[in-house]
Amino acid sequence: MDYKHLANLLFPDVTTTPEELEERYPQRDLPESAKVTRFAPSPTGYVHLGGVYQTMVGERLAHQSGGVFFLRIEDTDAKREIPGAAQNLINTLERYGIKFDEGATVDENGNIVDNGAYGPYKQSERAAIYHVYAKKLVEEGKAYPCFTTDEELQALEAVDKKAEVKAKEWSDDANAEQKAAQMKMRQFTIEDVERNLAEGNKFVLRILADGDPEKKTPFGDLVKGKLEIPENDEDFVLLKSDGIPTYHFAHAVDDHLMRTTHVIRGEEWLPSVAKHIMLFRYLGFKLPKYLHTAQIMQLDENGNKKKLSKRDLGANMSDYSRLGYAPAAVAEYLLTVLNSNFEEWRLANSDKPYTDFKFNINKMSVSGCLFDIVKLGDVSKNVLSKMSADEVYTLLLDWAKEYDTDFAEKLSADADYAKAILSIGRGGKKPRKDFGRFDEVKAFIGFFYDDYFTVTDEIPDSYDRADIKAALEKFAATLDMNDDSNAWFEKIKAIASELGYATDMKQYKATPEAFRGSVADVSMFIRVAITGRMNAPDLFTVIGIIGYDRTVERVKNFASSL
RNA sequence: GGCCCGUUGGUCAAGCGGUUAAGACACUAGCCUCUCACGCUGGGAACAUGGGUUCGAUUCCCGUACGGGUCACCA
Numbered sequence: 001m002d003y004k005h006l007a008n009l010l011f012p013d014v015t016t017t018p019e020e021l022e023e024r025y026p027q028r029d030l031p032e033s034a035k036v037t038r039f040a041p042s043p044t045g046y047v048h049l050g051g052v053y054q055t056m057v058g059e060r061l062a063h064q065s066g067g068v069f070f071l072r073i074e075d076t077d078a079k080r081e082i083p084g085a086a087q088n089l090i091n092t093l094e095r096y097g098i099k100f101d102e103g104a105t106v107d108e109n110g111n112i113v114d115n116g117a118y119g120p121y122k123q124s125e126r127a128a129i130y131h132v133y134a135k136k137l138v139e140e141g142k143a144y145p146c147f148t149t150d151e152e153l154q155a156l157e158a159v160d161k162k163a164e165v166k167a168k169e170w171s172d173d174a175n176a177e178q179k180a181a182q183m184k185m186r187q188f189t190i191e192d193v194e195r196n197l198a199e200g201n202k203f204v205l206r207i208l209a210d211g212d213p214e215k216k217t218p219f220g221d222l223v224k225g226k227l228e229i230p231e232n233d234e235d236f237v238l239l240k241s242d243g244i245p246t247y248h249f250a251h252a253v254d255d256h257l258m259r260t261t262h263v264i265r266g267e268e269w270l271p272s273v274a275k276h277i278m279l280f281r282y283l284g285f286k287l288p289k290y291l292h293t294a295q296i297m298q299l300d301e302n303g304n305k306k307k308l309s310k311r312d313l314g315a316n317m318s319d320y321s322r323l324g325y326a327p328a329a330v331a332e333y334l335l336t337v338l339n340s341n342f343e344e345w346r347l348a349n350s351d352k353p354y355t356d357f358k359f360n361i362n363k364m365s366v367s368g369c370l371f372d373i374v375k376l377g378d379v380s381k382n383v384l385s386k387m388s389a390d391e392v393y394t395l396l397l398d399w400a401k402e403y404d405t406d407f408a409e410k411l412s413a414d415a416d417y418a419k420a421i422l423s424i425g426r427g428g429k430k431p432r433k434d435f436g437r438f439d440e441v442k443a444f445i446g447f448f449y450d451d452y453f454t455v456t457d458e459i460p461d462s463y464d465r466a467d468i469k470a471a472l473e474k475f476a477a478t479l480d481m482n483d484d485s486n487a488w489f490e491k492i493k494a495i496a497s498e499l500g501y502a503t504d505m506k507q508y509k510a511t512p513e514a515f516r517g518s519v520a521d522v523s524m525f526i527r528v529a530i531t532g533r534m535n536a537p538d539l540f541t542v543i544g545i546i547g548y549d550r551t552v553e554r555v556k557n558f559a560s561s562l
Numbered sequence: 563g564g565c566c567c568g569u570u571g572g573u574c575a576a577g578c579g580g581u582u583a584a585g586a587c588a589c590u591a592g593c594c595u596c597u598c599a600c601g602c603u604g605g606g607a608a609c610a611u612g613g614g615u616u617c618g619a620u621u622c623c624c625g626u627a628c629g630g631g632u633c634a635c636c637a
Contacts, residue, residue, distance in 0.1 A: 367630085369574060
């Protein structure tokens with residue numbers, strides 16, 4: 001067959017040569033060790049935790065090596081595309097400190113535009129480039145047109161839609177039928193092609209696979225290690241009937257032309273590497289290094305692991321915004337899952353930003369982990385406890401503006417007051433860790449605001465109401481804002497003593513029957529009166545923030561309610 | 563069903579032929595303490611399974627079981 005002629009029939013408009021493209025997209029001028037990585041999502045809507053996870057790997061690897069990290073939008077499936085998804089993705093990633101050096105970006109009008117010399121970075125705009133290589137493959141007899149329609153294929157029972165296949169179960173017969181159909185598709189003449197073209201029939205371009213699945217190719221994955229994969233013998237589709245490439249073809253052309261050195265993607269791509277190896281070989285491209293990441297899983301109702309999916313809490317990055325997790329907290333959690341020595345590093349470097357951590361491919365896990373929101377909570381508490389009150393205030397206010405506007409108004413009405421509250425127990429070697437997310441904050445500090453203050457905890461009946469009343473009245477009468485914490489507490493001890501409550505806890509524990517209670521109980525009366533709760537941060541500090549008037553008012557109100 | 567990958571406490575995981583099998587989260591006992599949070603000291607809890615190889619296997623090989631992935635003109 002005259003492949004040259006065939007190629008011209010199929011791609012009459014292509015005049016560019018592969019050599020010209022090589023020149024247009026030259027080798028990057030970078031040191032040998034620099035890694036060029038990319039994130040290549042399809043804009044199908046929400047941003048998945050797994051996407052951020054992969055992004056962190058690519059970003060770290062590129063930037064730690066002095067390389068380039070770029071964004072490519074894989075919008076080759078128009079059916080699944082959601083408007084605004086790319087913008088949302090870029091914004092979300094930015095929240096998590098992920099910045100691209102190059103690639104698709106958002107301009108001031110909110111449009112996706114190119115930034116860099118290796119574009120276009122949207123695959124939908126690269127059709128002409130793919131066609132250059134498609135034509136080359138046809139010329140070399142490595143790819144061929146297939147005019148078989150979807151319906152015909154299904155009639156052959158060769159290519160079933162996934163749902164149908166599942167319904168009737170896989171069988172060896174189905175595999176054999178598929179193989180037979182493939183052999184049939186390979187049989188055609190130039191005349192067939194000319195006739196189909198003349199009739200205006202659409203075709204897909206298929207690769208002419210020369211692999212033998214009985215033979216294995218050694219393949220080194222950066223995470224999985226040495227693998228053996230059977231050669232590809234499937235004439236998979238390169239160009240769809242609309243002339244847009246499939247993932248496989250686009251991956252080979254784009255990552256070659258964009259000079260990607262390390263392809264980072266989910267392990268669901270592992271079964272496809274045989275196809276990619278074949279494509280790079282056919283095209284004469286150097287195979288990049290591959291790093292297939294394990295997936296983040298979730299337990300389903302049967303107790304089996306399942307990929308964390310859309311409906312699961314924590315899958316969608318917007319969940320973290322809504323719940324009020326600080327981006328740094330999510331990032332650090334991801335790092336604990338990504339690199340097994342991150343926690344150790346964190347312990348030894350508690351005041352450094354997580355970006356100082358040296359990411360190491362060898363410390364990545366081979367198998368998928370279960371998403372653990374409890375662990376996230378712990379990481380988050382630690383992260384928040386190390387922030388300054390100002391930082392927490394800013395983050396909290398941002399969250400509240402979106403999810404609790406009333407709270408936001410109160411926080412911004414008196415920023416100094418809010419910051420004073422958020423400063424309680426902050427700093428020092430043993431900072432308080434009261435909350436891990438911003439949606440927990442209001443319940444914790446609400447009592448500082450009169451509108452939110454209510455008495456929720458009840459003082460047990462075992463305490464004499466007259467004692468409580470007396471203690472509170474004495475407390476209100478002797479409160480002096482000039483006292484330091486010692487003097488202040490001495491006064492409480494005095495009150496306790498007057499009422500027959502022990503002032504020394506050891507003594508009280510030794511002989512509880514000798515007292516009506518202890519100074520801890522007296523403190524509790526005061527605490528409930530002022531905060532409405534049995535549990536709260538250090539009372540002296542709380543009173544200092546609430547101030548004399550409101551403290552006394554609350555104490556008196558509570559006393560008179562008894 | 564074919565092919566590929568995986569399997570150390572409830573979870574995340576160190577380990578890379580000889581260890582009392584780290585650590586973190588969670589749980590739990592206690593200490594500290596005006597309560598809580600923090601912190602500290604303890605505790606229970608693991609190498610899926612059967613064969614090899616070896617003086618010796620959690621570590622190496624094979625099988626089995628279980629789990630995951632994949633088999634589209636989706637990525």
